Amino acid sequence: MSLPILSYATARTDPSAFIQPLQHALLTTGFFYLSDIDTVLPEWKSAWDDAFSASAAFFAQPVEVKQEIGMIESRHFRGYSAYGVEVTQGKRDLREQIDFGPEMGDAAQARANDDPLELSLYGPNQYPASTPALEPSIRRWRDLSDTIARHLVSLLAQSLTPHPERIVDIFLPSSAADYPAYSRMKVVQYPPIKPGEEGAGVGSHKDGGGITLLAQDQTGGLQVQTWEGEWIGVGPVPYALVINVGQVIERMSSGLYAATTHRVLATTGPSPRLSIPFFYSPKLTSTLHPLSRTEIHPSLLALAAQTEGKEKVSDVKKGDLHEEVFGRAAWRGITRSHVDVWERWYGRERDPVGGPERV
Numbered sequence: 001m002s003l004p005i006l007s008y009a010t011a012r013t014d015p016s017a018f019i020q021p022l023q024h025a026l027l028t029t030g031f032f033y034l035s036d037i038d039t040v041l042p043e044w045k046s047a048w049d050d051a052f053s054a055s056a057a058f059f060a061q062p063v064e065v066k067q068e069i070g071m072i073e074s075r076h077f078r079g080y081s082a083y084g085v086e087v088t089q090g091k092r093d094l095r096e097q098i099d100f101g102p103e104m105g106d107a108a109q110a111r112a113n114d115d116p117l118e119l120s121l122y123g124p125n126q127y128p129a130s131t132p133a134l135e136p137s138i139r140r141w142r143d144l145s146d147t148i149a150r151h152l153v154s155l156l157a158q159s160l161t162p163h164p165e166r167i168v169d170i171f172l173p174s175s176a177a178d179y180p181a182y183s184r185m186k187v188v189q190y191p192p193i194k195p196g197e198e199g200a201g202v203g204s205h206k207d208g209g210g211i212t213l214l215a216q217d218q219t220g221g222l223q224v225q226t227w228e229g230e231w232i233g234v235g236p237v238p239y240a241l242v243i244n245v246g247q248v249i250e251r252m253s254s255g256l257y258a259a260t261t262h263r264v265l266a267t268t269g270p271s272p273r274l275s276i277p278f279f280y281s282p283k284l285t286s287t288l289h290p291l292s293r294t295e296i297h298p299s300l301l302a303l304a305a306q307t308e309g310k311e312k313v314s315d316v317k318k319g320d321l322h323e324e325v326f327g328r329a330a331w332r333g334i335t336r337s338h339v340d341v342w343e344r345w346y347g348r349e350r351d352p353v354g355g356p357e358r359v
């Protein structure tokens with residue numbers, strides 16, 4: 001089984017021709033490739049090359065230099081996490097990465113005492129002085145990814161419901177004073193593991209946001225779990241994005257567009273693997289009221305009836321990051337992955353909700 005390839009050129013020129021294969025992909029595996037991006041966004045390939053080469057240059061440095069932007073220094077969970085520090089399903093991931101989010105200055109991030117804790121996730125990014133090319137390439141990547149993701153979510157919403165604004169609006173500020181979408185992204189390196197070392201590049205998980213746009217290099221190692229429980233490889237396709245649904249869309253669609261479980265195998269060498277995931281996500285303040293069945297296209301319900309009734313197999317527990325307010329889900333997700341940062345800045349006394357979760 002291989003994943004469908006959908007053309008971004010079609011999404012732009014003939015949206016109605018894009019929607020039917022989109023529905024099919026989201027009802028069957030929840031993953032697809034998006035090709036032909038450069039035909040719509042001419043700077044795509046150079047943005048891709050720049051982001052990968054700047055990331056590789058950053059990771060090639062000694063760990064002490066990379067710690068210059070350590071996430072542990074950021075109460076907003078932004079910055080560098082060294083190899084083996086991040087945790088998924090209670091196990092250490094065999095990768096290192098830099099996390100970025102929407103850029104907010106000091107004034108915007110100042111919070112009142114009674115604000116919910118998760119609003120601390122808004123704040124400034126950290127960029128490395130050691131690799132000046134990284135910052136502009138990340139800013140450009142965020143802009144391009146945001147454009148693509150916004151368009152895809154609009155088509156996804158149209159494919160689901162006659163009331164697409166029910167989905168689209170949770171991602172968009174309603175006024176200049178409103179909060180922005182909380183779309184995070186990372187640049188990730190999976191170094192070759194040492195003999196005798198065991199584990200995964202990243203363990204089995206479902207993404208917590210709206211949709212994920214993933215760029216990967218030519219190494220391979222990403223796998224998705226089919227709804228029958230089998231693992232299949234998602235091989236590299238040059239300059240194509242791998243798109244998947246996260247738990248926000250799973251919740252909003254009442255489970256019709258389910259978030260697919262995936263993982264990355266440890267890199268066995270000889271070269272490190274690089275990837276750049278972008279998680280298009282709602283505002284932290286958005287309330288996620290799932291669509292009722294009467295709000296969903298009857299034709300889509302009829303299509304889904306062919307697979308409904310069968311329990312989907314997953315290594316991740318059901319309802320993992322479903323919360324009524326998106327910020328709560330985002331908070332639980334990031335604080336359980338980065339317990340060291342949570343302990344330094346928050347800890348159980350201040351925060352009864354986040355931190356390590358029993359798995």
Ligand SMILES: O=C(O)CCC(=O)C(=O)O
Nearest residue numbers: 188202216222264275277
């Ligand atoms: O690196 C990859 O291919 C996937 C990473 C991933 O699934 C994640 O960070 O959520």
Ligand SMILES: [Fe+2]
Nearest residue numbers: 205206207262
């Ligand atoms: Fe993921």
